[in-house]
Structures are given as structure tokens and as C-alpha cells.
Amino acid sequence: MTSFTVKNNRIEGVLRRFLDLVRENKELREKIERELVECNNHFVNASAVMSKEALDASLMSPKQRIDLEISSKNVMSVDIPQFSSSTRTSNEGDIFPYGFAFTSFELDDAVMSLNELLPDLIRLAEIEKSCELMSAEIEKTRRRVNSLEHVMIPRYQETIKYISMKLEENDRSSRTRLMKVKDMLLDKAHHYSEHYN
Amino acid sequence: MAKNIAVIGDSESIKGFAAIGMDIYPCDDNENAPHLFRKIADGDNYAVIFITEEMFGLVEKERKRYEERLIPAVIPIPGVKGNTRIGTKRLSSFVEKAVGSDIIFND
Numbered sequence: 300m301t302s303f304t305v306k307n308n309r310i311e312g313v314l315r316r317f318l319d320l321v322r323e324n325k326e327l328r329e330k331i332e333r334e335l336v337e338c339n340n341h342f343v344n345a346s347a348v349m350s351k352e353a354l355d356a357s358l359m360s361p362k363q364r365i366d367l368e369i370s371s372k373n374v375m376s377v378d379i380p381q382f383s384s385s386t387r388t389s390n391e392g393d394i395f396p397y398g399f400a401f402t403s404f405e406l407d408d409a410v411m412s413l414n415e416l417l418p419d420l421i422r423l424a425e426i427e428k429s430c431e432l433m434s435a436e437i438e439k440t441r442r443r444v445n446s447l448e449h450v451m452i453p454r455y456q457e458t459i460k461y462i463s464m465k466l467e468e469n470d471r472s473s474r475t476r477l478m479k480v481k482d483m484l485l486d487k488a489h490h491y492s493e494h495y496n
Numbered sequence: 497m498a499k500n501i502a503v504i505g506d507s508e509s510i511k512g513f514a515a516i517g518m519d520i521y522p523c524d525d526n527e528n529a530p531h532l533f534r535k536i537a538d539g540d541n542y543a544v545i546f547i548t549e550e551m552f553g554l555v556e557k558e559r560k561r562y563e564e565r566l567i568p569a570v571i572p573i574p575g576v577k578g579n580t581r582i583g584t585k586r587l588s589s590f591v592e593k594a595v596g597s598d599i600i601f602n603d
Binding site: 314317318321322324325328329331332335336338339342343354355358359361363364365366367368369371378379380382385386387409410413414417420421423424425427428430431432433434435437438441 | 498499500501508509511512513514515516517518543544546563564566567569571573574575576578579583584587590591593594595596599600
């Protein structure tokens with residue numbers, strides 16, 4: 300297989316994976332954008348019933364923390380990131396960094412809905428970065444294929460044609476030379492030209 | 497090494513993210529945004545940086561440096577001011593870059 304077909308096959312493989320990923324990305328992003336707007340509405344409602352200072356103070360010292368382990372996966376020679384998340388405390392109640400006595404239930408709703416969105420947000424980051432990296436790699440490979448297809452290969456074909464024509468020309472000239480030499484030798488041995496003249 | 501998630505944006509939009517365990521960097525001053533972004537992205541502590549769509553447009557030049565790196569992933573999210581669809585446009589630009597024309601979003 301030539302490197303050209305290898306590259307072309309590779310581009311098709313990456314492209315298929317890329318488009319699947321983009322479709323997933325699109326759906327996930329639409330879902331997240333919808334739900335984030337919802338979350339923001341909850342926060343706006345919360346700030347309507349609580350003072351700004353009280354709201355800020357209740358969110359000020361979070362108990363929860365997310366750690367991301369990063370690994371990379373190779374998809375058709377493109378490195379894409381994989382995130383696996385772990386939370387510092389396993390207790391679900393730890394997403395609320397405040398006591399319930401002086402805060403509004405709207406705030407609980409807001410924090411809870413945001414927390415539910417967390418796995419999706421991490422997944423979105425993962426695939427959106429993958430899409431970014433893959434699109435750059437596909438573009439690069441496509442350029443390489445294009446230059447092979449439209450510049451390098453025609454140039455080599457031109458060279459092949461030139462060399463084979465030269466070789467044929469050489470072949471013809473040495474053949475005629477040999478024929479001439481043969482004629483001369485025969486003439487010398489048998490004196491043909493004397494007989495015919 | 498375990499890394500964390502950062503969120504940049506106006507303080508109204510991002511304060512909730514602190515509760516669920518992300519580090520928030522409120523930035524209500526647009527001029528300061530590129531500087532803040534670079535500081536966070538170069539700090540090497542974050543694998544993912546969520547940034548409000550509004551700020552995302554402001555740090556365009558700075559973002560370019562991280563485009564080809566595995567991390568950080570810089571991801572736009574809508575803020576309180578609503579959805580400007582920058583994220584979807586960005587996704588469609590990826591398709592356009594890879595395929596040559598946008599075959600997924602133009603319907």
C-alpha cells in the first residue's frame with residue numbers, strides 16, 4: 300500500500316470518529332446550555348429572596364472539591380484526553396456549604412441542579428477538547444493528502460515519464476548504432492557493396 | 497497528578513460552581529480577563545477551564561496557545577446574560593475545519 304492510500308484511509312477513519320463525536324458533543328452542549336440557564340434562573344430566584352451578602356457568604360466556603368485524573372487515549376494517532384473525576388468527600392450532602400436555617404430553598408435547588416449537571420459538564424469538556432484536537436489533526440492530514448495528490452504524485456509521474464522516454468530513446472539509438480555496426484562489419488567481411496555497385 | 501476545574505466569568509454567573517467543588521475566578525472587569533485567563537491556564541493546576549461566553553470572546557488571542565495542547569480544555573458556558581450560542585458556533589467551526597464545509601449544523 301502506498302503512503303497515499305494509507306493517509307487517505309486514515310483520514311476516513313478519523314473523520315468518521317470525529318463526526319460521531321461532534322454529534323454527541325452537539326446534543327450534550329444543547330442539553331447543558333438549557334440546564335445551565337435553568338440553574339442560573341434558580342440562582343436569580345435565590346438572590347431575590349436572600350440578600351446578596353447572605354448569598355455570597357453561604358457559597359463562600361465550599362466543602363466539596365473535584366479532582367480530575369487525566370489520561371490520554373490514542374484515536375488513529377490523535378491523542379485525546381480522558382477525564383475521570385473523584386470528589387473529595389463521598390457524602391452527597393457536602394455540596395451544600397451552608398446550614399439550611401438561614402438560606403432559601405431556591406438556593407438548595409440551584410446547587411442541587413448544578414451538581415446533577417457535573418458529570419455532563421466533565422464529559423462535555425472531554426469531548427469538546429477531543430473535537431478540537433481531532434479537527435486540527437484532520438485538517439493537517441488533509442493538507443498532506445492534498446499535497447500528495449495534487450503536487451507530489453503528478454510531479455513524480457512527470458519524472459517517471461521523462462526517465463522512461465529517455466531510456467527508450469537510448470534504447471533506440473543503441474539499436475540503430477548496432478545495426479549500423481553490423482552492416483559495416485558485414486560489408487568488410489563480404490564486400491557486399493562492391494557486388495551491388 | 498490530579499488536577500482541578502476552574503471557572504472564569506462574572507461573579508453572578510459562576511458563584512454556584514464553587515459549591516460543587518470547582519475553583520471560581522470571578523472577573524467583572526473585562527480588561528483584566530486576558531491576564532487572569534493566562535495566569536490560570538499557565539498555572540498547570542487545571543485540566544478544564546469553564547469560561548462564560550462573554551469572557552470567552554475576550555480571551556481569543558490567549559486561547560490560541562492552548563488549542564493544540566491536551567490540557568487545559570477551555571470550554572465556553574452560558575452566563576446569566578443568556579446564551580449567545582458561541583459554543584455551538586465553535587463546534588461548527590471544528591466541523592468546517594475538518595471536513596471543509598459544515599455538514600452537521602447547517603440544517
